[in-house]
Amino acid sequence: MTNNEIIYRTSVQFVEDGILDMVLVDGMEMPEPIHTFNGWKELGYSVKKGEKSKIKFPIWKHTTKTIEAQDKNGNTTEQDVSKMFMKTAYFFTFAQVEPLKA
Template identity: 35%
Template sequence: MSTETTTEATIKTKRQELIELSQVAKMRQESDCEGMSINEILIDEFYTDEVNTVFHTFWDWKYKGYKVKKGEKAFLIWGRKRSSKKEAETETNTESDEANGYKFFPVCYLFSNNQVEPINNAENN
């Protein structure tokens, strides 16, 4: 199995795990977490614990002066919905063209406060 195939399989597995976790979060949302998004429920109910309390993307941590520790695995949530159409179909704007477009929710990778260290400390080690 090639590296690319292994990576694709890992991504599909992680995505499927996120889908299953999101289904549970959806049930929680309907029962007692009204007003919260699925991502908020995922973070608050499933990812937050006594050591993982603050979550940001890789670039957010970097902007704040932190580095993700080597080997850390991200927490997954849903990214913003994206829409796309084939370039050839963008000439006309009919309902059939809308049906040919597709919507995709990408995965967003978050790291917790327990998975990062100040950049200055990382350079001194």
């Protein structure tokens, strides 16, 4: 399951639990948008000072690490090793953010 699927399914569950609200998006009812601190920043918003994340749940995190490896001839080479793991992410709603000041 991708992070987008995890976020959508978890959002729906939080709507059913009464934690998130439904909003109209292009004439369709959807769970209110949630993003991480960096996600809102990429969209041109900043989290208001003092706000705490409304919800948290695990999503996939990808890292790449460069390691030195030796081949059978004893030559040292650098290799990139990718790793995926679940990490708790903290999400904020639209009501908790404001547009970035220019």
